[in-house]
Amino acid sequence: xxxxxxxxxxxxxxxxxxxxxxxxxxxxxxxxxxxxxxxxxxxxxxxxxxxxxxxxxxxxxxxxxxxxxxxxxxxxxxxxxxxxxxxx
Numbered sequence: 001x002x003x004x005x006x007x008x009x010x011x012x013x014x015x016x017x018x019x020x021x022x023x024x025x026x027x028x029x030x031x032x033x034x035x036x037x038x039x040x041x042x043x044x045x046x047x048x049x050x051x052x053x054x055x056x057x058x059x060x061x062x063x064x065x066x067x068x069x070x071x072x073x074x075x076x077x078x079x080x081x082x083x084x085x086x087x088x
Contacts, residue, residue: 036077046084053078 001009003025011021032042032050041051057073 039075044082046082048079048081048085051078051080052076 007018007021007025010016010025011018014021016024035042036050036052039052041049043049052075054075055073058071060069060071061067062069
């Protein structure tokens with residue numbers, strides 16, 4: 001399912017127009033994104049939790065040259081499914 005199919009499903013199930021469904025979906029995704037970017041987490045009970053995970057610096061190997069490289073530390077978004085979603 002892509003974004004437009006998700007908008008169609010939201011419109012059908014909620015009774016909203018497609019335009020309003022798109023606005024609602026965009027607002028939801030923006031709210032989740034901005035909270036995670038700030039370092040917070042978003043908990044949707046039963047669905048899952050969006051949070052930030054920190055990866056430490058580590059050594060890796062360039063597959064093309066087989067030369068050792070340093071991979072810097074970074075922050076990445078993480079999703080942990082809730083009980084309802086995980087039991088599929």
